[in-house]
Amino acid sequence: MAESPGLSIFAIEGIGEVTPDTDLAHCLADVLGPDAGDRALQAGDVLVVTQKIVSKAEGRLVALDHDDEAAKVALIEAESVRVLRRRGSLLITETTHGFVCANAGIDLSNVQDGVAALLPLDPDRSARRLRADLRRALGVEVAVVISDTFGRTWREGVTDVAIGTAGLTPVLDLRGTPDAMGRTMLATQICVADELAGAADLVMGKATGAPAAIVRGCPEGWLGAGSVADSIVRRPEDDLFR
Amino acid sequence: MAESPGLSIFAIEGIGEVTPDTDLAHCLADVLGPDAGDRALQAGDVLVVTQKIVSKAEGRLVALDHDDEAAKVALIEAESVRVLRRRGSLLITETTHGFVCANAGIDLSNVQDGVAALLPLDPDRSARRLRADLRRALGVEVAVVISDTFGRTWREGVTDVAIGTAGLTPVLDLRGTPDAMGRTMLATQICVADELAGAADLVMGKATGAPAAIVRGCPEGWLGAGSVADSIVRRPEDDLFR
Numbered sequence: 001m002a003e004s005p006g007l008s009i010f011a012i013e014g015i016g017e018v019t020p021d022t023d024l025a026h027c028l029a030d031v032l033g034p035d036a037g038d039r040a041l042q043a044g045d046v047l048v049v050t051q052k053i054v055s056k057a058e059g060r061l062v063a064l065d066h067d068d069e070a071a072k073v074a075l076i077e078a079e080s081v082r083v084l085r086r087r088g089s090l091l092i093t094e095t096t097h098g099f100v101c102a103n104a105g106i107d108l109s110n111v112q113d114g115v116a117a118l119l120p121l122d123p124d125r126s127a128r129r130l131r132a133d134l135r136r137a138l139g140v141e142v143a144v145v146i147s148d149t150f151g152r153t154w155r156e157g158v159t160d161v162a163i164g165t166a167g168l169t170p171v172l173d174l175r176g177t178p179d180a181m182g183r184t185m186l187a188t189q190i191c192v193a194d195e196l197a198g199a200a201d202l203v204m205g206k207a208t209g210a211p212a213a214i215v216r217g218c219p220e221g222w223l224g225a226g227s228v229a230d231s232i233v234r235r236p237e238d239d240l241f242r
Numbered sequence: 243m244a245e246s247p248g249l250s251i252f253a254i255e256g257i258g259e260v261t262p263d264t265d266l267a268h269c270l271a272d273v274l275g276p277d278a279g280d281r282a283l284q285a286g287d288v289l290v291v292t293q294k295i296v297s298k299a300e301g302r303l304v305a306l307d308h309d310d311e312a313a314k315v316a317l318i319e320a321e322s323v324r325v326l327r328r329r330g331s332l333l334i335t336e337t338t339h340g341f342v343c344a345n346a347g348i349d350l351s352n353v354q355d356g357v358a359a360l361l362p363l364d365p366d367r368s369a370r371r372l373r374a375d376l377r378r379a380l381g382v383e384v385a386v387v388i389s390d391t392f393g394r395t396w397r398e399g400v401t402d403v404a405i406g407t408a409g410l411t412p413v414l415d416l417r418g419t420p421d422a423m424g425r426t427m428l429a430t431q432i433c434v435a436d437e438l439a440g441a442a443d444l445v446m447g448k449a450t451g452a453p454a455a456i457v458r459g460c461p462e463g464w465l466g467a468g469s470v471a472d473s474i475v476r477r478p479e480d481d482l483f484r
Contacts (some may be wrong), residue, residue, distance in 0.1 A: 003253070004252065004253050004255070004445065004452075006250060006251050006252030006253065006445050007247060007249070007250070007251045007252075007441075007444060007445055008249070008250045008251075009248050009250075009441070010248030010249075011246050011248065013246070040469075054372045064459070070340050073335070074246070083455065085482040085483070087482060092326075092482060098293070098395075100395070100396035109409070109430070128284065135297035148308055149322060149341060149430075149432075152394065152395075153342070153395045153481070153482075154336075154341075154342035154475075154476050154481060154483070155403070155433065155435065155436070155437070155474050155476055156413055156431065156473060156474050156475070156476050157412070157413040157431045157432060157433025157435075157436050157473070158432060158433060159432070159436050159440075160437070162479055170399070171398055171399040177400050183345070188351070188391075188402065189398065189399045190399060190401070190443070191394075191398065191399025191400060191401050192444060193399075194397070194399070194401050194446065195401050195402070195441065195444050196439065198401075198436065198437035198440045198441065198445060199249075199251070199380040199437065199440065201432070201442035202249060202434065202437050202438065202441060202446070202457075202460070203246065203249055203439055210246075215444075225482065228357075231398060231399070232397050232398050232399060233380040233396075233397070233398070234396050234397055234398050239395070239396060240327040240329060240334060240395075241327070241396070242396070
């Protein structure tokens with residue numbers, strides 16, 4: 001029996017500090033070119049990049065006194081279309097993108113004091129742009145996932161999920177596929193984009209400073225079209241918890 | 243700069259059909275022994291096993307006419323302590339374990355007609371037993387994650403999460419760790435158990451029939467004690483959505 005090759009996942013090191021002056025694709029191409037040997041970017045790789053460096057490179061930074069709770073709440077509300085829950089200074093809101101997450105995804109860690117990083121305006125577009133720029137710079141066709149760290153209902157701990165994708169089918173639809181017993185499976189739509197983001201987080205960690213990773217070995221069938229906005233963001237009218 | 247080695251993830255093939263007569267550890271030891279070459283089980287590996295084969299091996303099977311909606315609902319309610327939402331025949335309940343998921347985790351795919359697979363009674367205990375049995379059979383100390391497929395609030399698609407663990411710290415607590423800017427990070431407790439379960443699902447897929455996978459290359463610091471029940475299941479009183 002032929003063994004399936006499996007996946008390999010490794011962090012991209014050497015990216016350095018990202019600022020609004022950073023050309024992110026250029027910076028990634030520098031460390032992922034042919035000189036990187038077997039860690040050079042290859043066709044079919046899934047490149048996972050954290051929201052933080054995308055937000056920084058896109059200049060999505062605003063002044064915010066980290067100790068000013070009222071200013072923080074005002075900023076969260078400005079980035080949101082709906083507040084679902086409020087407990088002290090923790091707000092669970094629906095962002096302008098349709099993500100439901102804590103504090104509208106506004107990030108105070110790994111940014112300078114007095115500054116907050118907002119989510120990219122359109123993370124799917126950010127992913128598409130990065131993918132096109134890397135194709136131009138390195139001549140390889142990859143998938144791009146922009147990841148962020150979200151909490152979950154009912155479960156402790158956070159995991160990384162996809163907030164933007166390009167070149168990837170974010171949700172694999174296996175409805176109508178026979179299961180191993182030959183019967184048709186129902187309700188099996190696997191969010192590979194989120195599983196890829198979480199897998200990449202395992203090698204990035206939160207404190208290592210590696211803000212990107214490569215997942216290598218994905219089946220060709222996962223590469224394709226689609227966006228987080230169209231495939232993953234659940235419409236409020238389909239939601240049982242909003 | 244030393245490169246971090248990264249992770250490799252591969253499916254375990256050749257397990258065959260699991261029934262209540264199957265000794266799961268024996269069956270896994272058969273395909274993961276020294277003959278398996280570089281796919282043999284190694285110390286420090288994380289072995290991810292789907293709930294389905296654990297439930298089957300533990301005989302957690304009950305008679306259920308798959309077309310009898312009333313019987314299905316009664317079974318779901320019997321496995322639950324609380325119903326959170328109800329839409330047609332979809333129930334979101336809190337199981338006796340404290341998991342909040344669709345239909346109490348009762349599984350009708352990949353089981354025989356007329357049969358339903360219930361969740362293991364105590365998935366952490368199942369993981370501990372499997373880990374101990376593999377240590378005896380193969381002489382290696384591994385971590386075990388039992389995974390299941392759950393939906394999420396606010397996001398389309400399902401992902402695999404951990405319902406039981408052994409030999410692993412399910413949630414890494416980085417509170418108090420300095421971030422890359424040297425400031426203390428708040429609220430960063432990473433649920434590596436769920437990220438490992440999701441990563442393993444990427445190589446198992448739902449229809450390939452591979453019900454287990456190995457994640458190799460995890461930092462030693464992740465191996466340790468802890469359980470899903472104690473570390474991941476959020477207590478109702480800490481929950482904003484129950």
